[in-house]
Amino acid sequence: MAVSMSPKQKVYQGVLQEIRRYIDSNNLVPGDKLPSERDLSEKLQAGRSSVREALRAMELLGLLETRHGEGTFLSAYTPYQTVELLSSFILQGGTIKKDLAATKRIIEKELAKLAGRFLDTKDLDVLRSNLENTHQTAGEKHKAFFRHLSEQAGNVLLSKIWYLVDDFSSTVNAVYYEEGFYIKLLDLYKSNDIDSIEGLFNSKIMDRDDVN
Amino acid sequence: MAVSMSPKQKVYQGVLQEIRRYIDSNNLVPGDKLPSERDLSEKLQAGRSSVREALRAMELLGLLETRHGEGTFLSAYTPYQTVELLSSFILQGGTIKKDLAATKRIIEKELAKLAGRFLDTKDLDVLRSNLENTHQTAGEKHKAFFRHLSEQAGNVLLSKIWYLVDDFSSTVNAVYYEEGFYIKLLDLYKSNDIDSIEGLFNSKIMDRDDVN
DNA sequence: GTAGTTAAGTGGTCAGACCACTGAGTTGTT
DNA sequence: AACAACTCAGTGGTCTGACCACTTAACTAC
Numbered sequence: 496m497a498v499s500m501s502p503k504q505k506v507y508q509g510v511l512q513e514i515r516r517y518i519d520s521n522n523l524v525p526g527d528k529l530p531s532e533r534d535l536s537e538k539l540q541a542g543r544s545s546v547r548e549a550l551r552a553m554e555l556l557g558l559l560e561t562r563h564g565e566g567t568f569l570s571a572y573t574p575y576q577t578v579e580l581l582s583s584f585i586l587q588g589g590t591i592k593k594d595l596a597a598t599k600r601i602i603e604k605e606l607a608k609l610a611g612r613f614l615d616t617k618d619l620d621v622l623r624s625n626l627e628n629t630h631q632t633a634g635e636k637h638k639a640f641f642r643h644l645s646e647q648a649g650n651v652l653l654s655k656i657w658y659l660v661d662d663f664s665s666t667v668n669a670v671y672y673e674e675g676f677y678i679k680l681l682d683l684y685k686s687n688d689i690d691s692i693e694g695l696f697n698s699k700i701m702d703r704d705d706v707n
Numbered sequence: 708m709a710v711s712m713s714p715k716q717k718v719y720q721g722v723l724q725e726i727r728r729y730i731d732s733n734n735l736v737p738g739d740k741l742p743s744e745r746d747l748s749e750k751l752q753a754g755r756s757s758v759r760e761a762l763r764a765m766e767l768l769g770l771l772e773t774r775h776g777e778g779t780f781l782s783a784y785t786p787y788q789t790v791e792l793l794s795s796f797i798l799q800g801g802t803i804k805k806d807l808a809a810t811k812r813i814i815e816k817e818l819a820k821l822a823g824r825f826l827d828t829k830d831l832d833v834l835r836s837n838l839e840n841t842h843q844t845a846g847e848k849h850k851a852f853f854r855h856l857s858e859q860a861g862n863v864l865l866s867k868i869w870y871l872v873d874d875f876s877s878t879v880n881a882v883y884y885e886e887g888f889y890i891k892l893l894d895l896y897k898s899n900d901i902d903s904i905e906g907l908f909n910s911k912i913m914d915r916d917d918v919n
Numbered sequence: 920g921t922a923g924t925t926a927a928g929t930g931g932t933c934a935g936a937c938c939a940c941t942g943a944g945t946t947g948t949t
Numbered sequence: 950a951a952c953a954a955c956t957c958a959g960t961g962g963t964c965t966g967a968c969c970a971c972t973t974a975a976c977t978a979c
Contacts, residue, residue: 506963507763531929542964544756547931548763551719555764563930564971594864601817601865652806653813656868693905718932743960754933759962775961776940 506541507548513539514549518569525571529559532567595664602657603641604696607680609648611689618647619684626677634669640677718753719760725751726761730781737783741771744779807876814869815853816908819892821860823901830859831896838889846881852889 514529523529532550536543550567553559560570625639638661645654664670676695683691726741735741744762748755762779765771772782837851850873857866876882888907895903 511767533929536964544759544965545963547756548760550930551760552764552767555723556767561930562972564928564973566929566972591864594862597862598865598868605813650806650809652810652872656810660864717930745960748933754931756934757932762961773961774941776942776959778941778960 506545507552510535510539510541510546510549511553514553523569525569527569529567529569592668595660596670599657599660599664599670600696602653602660603644604692606641606645606648606650606653606657607696608689608692609650609653610644611684611687611692613647613649614684618643619681622677623681626674626681632669633671633674634665636677637669637671718757719764722747722751722753722758722761723765726765735781737781739781741779741781807872807879808882811869811872811876811882812908814865814872815856816904818853818857818860818862818865818869819908820901820904821862821865822856823896823899823904825859825861826896830855831893834889835893838886838893844881845883845886846877848889849881849883850877 747758
């Protein structure tokens with residue numbers, strides 16, 4: 496366990512850092528292969544079990560994917576397992592819930608404004624037909640709606656943050672806006688009135704929380 | 708490895724489920740103690756290392772807390788450390804650099820607006836004297852300024868996100884605004900004109916990037 | 920050439936051994 | 950009796966070495 500560590504950090508946490516550094520310095524992208532567990536164990540001078548603890552944790556977070564007999568691969572962030580696990584621990588505190596909802600709304604507002612500059616008629620059609628889809632719940636529609644917006648916003652970082660916050664938010668409850676909200680937003684897009692988006696999002700609370 | 712499992716589920720995932728079920732059926736609340744690793748290992752007929760992989764993963768998610776020599780305890784779910792880890796991964800990648808400044812500005816804007824509702828005269832004095840500190844670079848002043856604001860904003864999650872974005876941003880170049888910007892913001896606070904903050908941040912580009 | 924076999928590499932899992940830390944009981948001193 | 954020091958069982962932290970299961974590619978036999 497020679498992974499450098501200042502205080503009483505656990506070995507697996509040190510391994511976590513090292514793996515992160517490795518990914519960074521080698522410019523690995525999703526799909527790329529990581530060294531084998533035995534390799535890592537030797538290079539980092541840590542037991543294989545410690546290396547595995549780090550890898551398993553990262554796997555659960557959706558950061559990487561392991562294929563038996565093949566190896567461990569960096570994966571695009573797919574939070575499925577995380578969501579599923581976290582969702583069963585919902586009972587907790589109000590502060591977090593409040594922060595999540597507020598932060599999510601802020602980010603969605605800004606994504607909406609950013610995207611507004613790039614949306615064309617086709618995009619608006621997609622968004623509208625998405626709202627009319629009867630096979631989705633309101634929560635799913637919301638997600639699809641803003642996913643599309645985030646793709647058009649031209650700010651990858653903000654989009655990723657949205658994914659993250661939205662994901663965590665989902666573990667608490669499905670948050671979406673009242674139906675008229677999306678319509679109004681589309682109207683603003685159509686009339687190219689980007690400046691009014693701020694006001695729309697700041698208008699009185701219109702969130703809906705699934706009872707869950 | 709007798710934890711019931713349909714397909715080729717890994718043992719640690721089965722353990723995860725069982726622990727979840729245990730918590731549920733025993734009505735454990737944050738602070739309660741879980742069975743020891745050896746107990747779980749025996750009860751679930753799984754190797755201790757597998758049990759540990761599950762526990763470590765849950766720990767990383769912030770679902771539980773382990774105290775050396777004492778045991779493993781259920782903890783209140785705080786997504787913040789997870790956010791931190793995931794963010795560090797999200798922040799890797801090429802095109803993101805150019806989004807950093809924009810995202811940072813957005814978050815700072817919202818923090819400024821949120822904090823505006825809570826700032827008192829003393830806070831304003833602190834902020835002002837901070838600007839007049841001659842021992843700091845413009846980048847340091849900026850950081851201190853918004854750190855204070857983030858503390859007053861009352862949204863821990865958004866603050867955390869700011870920290871991360873700001874940190875990463877620092878590794879690229881020091882980003883701050885022109886001196887008049889902060890003064891104007893303080894004036895808006897003094898006159899309690901929160902609504903104009905949006906406009907201030909959206910006004911023409913006035914960022915300064917250190918060449919670094 | 921193609922099908923089947925083999926071997927190396929890799930993740931999956933387990934058992935057992937120590938170490939380090941905590942807390943409660945035990946002992947010893949005053 | 951009160952308090953300090955010690956002891957020890959319980960628990961997490963870590964490592965090692967051993968197998969098993971799966972994948973891939975090289976090799977062999979036809």
